[in-house]
Amino acid sequence: MGTRPARTWVRPLLALAVLATAGCNSPRDNRTVRVDVIGQSEALAQPLRHGNAPAARLILASTAQGLLSFDARGDIVGALAESWIVEDGGQSYIFRLKRLHWADGKPVHADEVARLLRERMRANPLLLAGLTPDVRAMTDRVIEIRLDMSLPAFLQLLAQPDLAVMTRSGDGTGPYRREPVAEGGPVVLAPAIAASEEPAEGEPESEAAPPVERREVRAERASLALVRFRARHTDLVLGGRFQHLPLIAAAGLNMADAQVDPVEGLFGLAFTSTSSFLADVPVRDALARLVDRDKLAEVLGLPGWRTATYPLPASYELNRLPSAPAWSGRSREERVESARRIIDRWRADKGDPPVLRIALPDGSGASVLFLRLVQDFGQAGLQLDRVAIDQPADLRLIDEVAPFDSAFWYLARLDCSAGLLCDPRVASRLAEARKSQNDEERAQLLAEAEEATVAFSGFIPLGRPIRWSLVGQRLTNFKPSSRGVHPLNALITVPN
Structure with a gap:
């Protein structure tokens, strides 16, 4: 260990x-x-x-191609779709397909594209952030996708390679x-x-x-x-x-x-253990305080890399700035000292904390991260063990680019449905927000879900994905x- x-x-x-x-x-x-x-x-x-x-x-x-794709800069361009319109305040997306053939010469029809797209959506639940799009063919060349709410960033999701339309035999439409x-x-x-x-x-x-x-x-x-x-x-x-x-x-x-x-997204450590030690919110918050993000940026050596102390990189639909943990404005010394006090209190009440298993990918950069965490957590007398990314662990690295620019994805990715330690109130607020037809009400529900996510301390942000x-x-x-x-x-x- x-x-x-x-x-x-x-x-x-x-x-x-x-x-x-x-x-x-x-x-x-x-x-x-x-x-x-x-x-x-x-x-x-x-x-x-x-x-x-x-x-x-x-x-x-x-x-293969989805309805949309990205150009070299990451802007949305047509793929299977030659044109599209957005109606009903952003709840209805109507796509007109190009005249295309599969590799075997058969024409591409909207009903088959709709069926395959539904399959790709079911296969990627974390990508959809709890959204339940209704995909249907209207004519041989027209597809409509309806959402329960308005979501302008939905077009970014449709351009993701994960939603490229490919048959099970590997047949696609190019390029x-x-x-x-x-x-x-x-x-x-x-x-x-x-x-x-x-x-x-x-x-x-x-x-x-x-x-x-x-x-x-x-x-x-x-x-x-x-x-x-x-x-x-x-x-x-x-x-x-x-x-x-x-x-x-x-x-x-x-x-x-x-x-x-x-890119923007999530790069940090998510708690997956229900041990008594990590079930304590102050303990999880203390672990987040211990991480020296500036030192991590220094040892990784990537110029301009931006560290993070809270999950959302921007306001998105919140109508306010993202929440920051209470310690974010304190000096490094104050953070470490307060974290030590929290861990020492737990140790005095319940004994020595367990060795924490950290699930990381292979690679020398992951070794650099692990050694930094060993030093940081060691300042509170904690021991770590590194395990493979797919092995049982207490904390697991999340390193994902956001598929679309919305608070829904960030909050859903850290929610109970993602298999992480979570606050059930967040799931409830997100479900209400997905059903809301009022923009102000939706923003308020998302803001409450975001504030609860930060307060729960179920995720230790490190920085933007690399x-x-x-x-x-x-x-x-x-x-x-x-x-x-x-x-x-x-x-x-x-x-x-």
């Missing part, structure tokens, strides 16, 4: 560099863009089974299609062609889509992906997170080489994305 030594990465990386150089000298098609996404090859092969993995989301966004490849080789994506039909009489002809080059996608360990990029054997590395940051320097690159996405990429010079249209999504058909500027 206790600390584990941080791994040394430099020597393995140098060895990998030699191997990569020896095996990558064959000539390549200049039009093929080579992409390494940090992750497992299984996520590339079966994206519907690994929907939250970066590799799965990349394939879903590349070979790419998979080409057959040898077992163990990269996934080769070729532009999907002949997807559009001739426009019906009286309809304008659609503008020709810009050309998209072939893509060669591999899922790699972070260390190998960085070595391949340094050796110029890949054009783009996607899927970088906080746990991979120390590998940048180890691979001989600079932190300035990383293109960081300006998402970064390594980008080769030929990818002239790559841009940092506010959604953390990088469409493969928007990497290179198309000449006029």
Whole structure:
């Protein structure tokens, strides 16, 4: 129990560099863009089974489409839908589909798209934050989605790769299609062609889509992906997170080489244990006080990274600034001293606290975080043990980009339905807010739910999520994305 030594990465990386150089000298098609996404090859092969993995989301966004998608900056653009309108004050969303075909040549109809979209929504309950959209086909090419309330940010949710429409056999509508490849080789994506039909009489002809080059996608360990990029054997590395940051320097690159996405979301420790120690609200609040976020930012070494002491990064629908814990304005010394007093009182009444299990992902950056927590919590005499991210734990890291800009997602993600230690009052307020037809009443209910969430201290915020990429010079249209999504058909500027 206790600390584990941080791994040394430099020597393995140098060895990998030699191997990569020896095996990558064959000539390549200049039009093929080579992409390494940090992750497992299984996520590339079966994206519907690994929907939250970066590799799965990349394939879903590349070979299938939702009604909407994101452009290079993270702005909403049409995908399956060629146009859409919002009615009934933001409760009704009506989409007109493009004239498309599946890969087998069959036309895409609205009823099938609606059915598949309903399946994707059921498969991603945390994404929907308790929303229950009613999805139905109105004609062969028109779909309506109705909500119980007005939610302008709902369009951002529909553009998420998790809601890309793909059949169970892996059939999608592009913008790419998979080409057959040898077992163990990269996934080769070729532009999907002949997807559009001739426009019906009286309809304008659609503008020709810009050309998209072939893509060669591999899922790699972070260390190998960085070595391949340094050796110029890949054009783009996607899927970088906080746990991979120390590998940048180890691979001989600079932190300035990383293109960081300006995303918002949740990055912190959620309580999952019902032990008597953690069931005490003052104890949970004391643990949040102990974390030295400035030191964490220093050791992670990402310039400009913003730390956090409360969950919501903005007001959203609250009509006021987010709540801050009572200790947020105090000095570091005052926070630690007050936390020690709380823990010492518990120890005097009930004995020694248990060793706290912290569930973290693999990676040297996660080791850095764990060692920081060992030092911070150790100031109150607490011991920690690190366990795998999917193992039973007392605290579990949440590292997620918000799928849409709304207090509903942040509060629902930290609620009882997410399997976390929670205040039942929050669930009640959220349920009422989802049903409310009055904007002021809804804002008040959300404000009460947010205040209760902060007071309950069921989540220790650390900062904004970290998402970064390594980008080769030929990818002239790559841009940092506010959604953390990088469409493969928007990497290179198309000449006029």
